[in-house]
Amino acid sequence: MSTQSPIRTRFAPSPSGHLHVGGARTALFCLAYAKGRGGPQGQMLLRIEDTDQRRSSDAASMAFLEDLHWLGISWDEGPTFEGSGGGDTGPYFQSKRLQIYGEYLEKLIDQGHAYRAFETPEELNAKRAEARAAKQPYRYDRAALSLSKEQIEQLMAANTPYVIRFKVPDNAITVVDEVLGEVTTEAGQLDDFVICKTDGFPTYHLAVVVDDALMGVTHVIRGQEHLNNTPKHAALQDALGFDRPVYAHLSLIMNPDGSKMSKRDQDKTLRKAVKEAGLTEPPLGQDGPVVSLSDWSAWLGSKDGQLRPDETEQLAALLGVQLPEINVNDFKRAGYLPEVLINYLALLGWSPGGDREQFDMSFLVEHFDLKRVVK
Ligand code: GLU
Numbered sequence: 001m002s003t004q005s006p007i008r009t010r011f012a013p014s015p016s017g018h019l020h021v022g023g024a025r026t027a028l029f030c031l032a033y034a035k036g037r038g039g040p041q042g043q044m045l046l047r048i049e050d051t052d053q054r055r056s057s058d059a060a061s062m063a064f065l066e067d068l069h070w071l072g073i074s075w076d077e078g079p080t081f082e083g084s085g086g087g088d089t090g091p092y093f094q095s096k097r098l099q100i101y102g103e104y105l106e107k108l109i110d111q112g113h114a115y116r117a118f119e120t121p122e123e124l125n126a127k128r129a130e131a132r133a134a135k136q137p138y139r140y141d142r143a144a145l146s147l148s149k150e151q152i153e154q155l156m157a158a159n160t161p162y163v164i165r166f167k168v169p170d171n172a173i174t175v176v177d178e179v180l181g182e183v184t185t186e187a188g189q190l191d192d193f194v195i196c197k198t199d200g201f202p203t204y205h206l207a208v209v210v211d212d213a214l215m216g217v218t219h220v221i222r223g224q225e226h227l228n229n230t231p232k233h234a235a236l237q238d239a240l241g242f243d244r245p246v247y248a249h250l251s252l253i254m255n256p257d258g259s260k261m262s263k264r265d266q267d268k269t270l271r272k273a274v275k276e277a278g279l280t281e282p283p284l285g286q287d288g289p290v291v292s293l294s295d296w297s298a299w300l301g302s303k304d305g306q307l308r309p310d311e312t313e314q315l316a317a318l319l320g321v322q323l324p325e326i327n328v329n330d331f332k333r334a335g336y337l338p339e340v341l342i343n344y345l346a347l348l349g350w351s352p353g354g355d356r357e358q359f360d361m362s363f364l365v366e367h368f369d370l371k372r373v374v375k
Pocket residue numbers: 011012013014049208221222223226
């Protein structure tokens with residue numbers, strides 16, 4: 001990566017409602033790094049990762065734009081909102097970039113870096129169970145690689161569903177992380193992971209790598225939950241001939257009880273309350289059921305499903321449940337000022353050194369550096 005190119009960071013949330021404090025901290029550090037280290041040329045992008053078809057992308061799911069704006073976090077490129085956004089490396093919604101991903105998928109297949117695999121979920125589950133029984137780690141056995149060209153053509157002509165898998169290299173992969181140092185994944189540890197799903201949508205791994213490259217992102221600052229994904233991204237970057245961006249993974253934010261603070265904690269609290277109250281149907285609000293019947297059963301039966309922000313609020317009010325404060329909006333409602341929250345978020349992972357604990361955005365921009373981000 002040339003040190004001459006202007007610094008470009010990106011915040012890449014999936015559209016799932018209000019901004020979680022972890023996401024807010026990531027966005028804040030992306031902005032501070034781009035504007036501080038990057039100087040007048042530095043830019044921050046906002047990209048919406050909405051290729052997960054299960055999550056809705058209606059207006060409520062975009063509530064985080066308002067939260068970013070309230071915090072004073074602006075972006076140079078991305079969806080336009082209250083003076084932020086625009087730019088010419090878009091579209092900035094991944095769902096509008098499917099054609100671009102298709103081109104790179106073709107390229108990977110043509111060059112032998114990726115292949116179509118036609119196993120059904122049942123077949124894969126059976127193989128997984130076999131591996132478990134033999135106390136072996138499961139890894140896709142590359143059976144699809146022995147299909148002939150004719151067999152593949154026949155399967156495709158018969159509309160047999162398939163995924164596209166990336167053929168991971170046989171060598172170890174080392175990624176340098178600005179916060180954590182060198183992280184090496186030994187040869188043979190990665191599976192031939194899926195880069196395109198049966199519905200034709202790219203997976204996160206492919207989309208993120210293509211977008212970071214085409215959008216000229218130089219620094220990827222994101223949560224540590226993505227550290228395990230980084231060797232996959234590095235392998236894809238190598239196969240596609242892209243420069244690797246600089247990586248910096250931020251520590252997880254914890255709840256007071258030591259568990260990982262998650263954007264799903266409010267739904268967890270609500271699901272528990274619903275079960276305790278023995279509710280089998282969505283309670284009635286002013287305009288009928290607070291959640292549609294089908295969404296309700298899917299949500300109640302899932303572990304990680306999330307209701308829309310308005311549904312969450314109504315349901316909590318009806319049940320008299322106090323929701324954990326995990327979103328920027330919860331703090332806003334509790335009366336915190338944006339400056340206070342910015343200060344607090346920054347200290348959850350960075351310190352300016354000395355004993356200074358109170359500062360504002362301009363101080364943060366001036367002093368923020370990845371070297372003082374805590375592991
Ligand atoms: N869409 C991902 C998330 O919300 C972002 C991953 C990344 O920054 O690469 O966690």
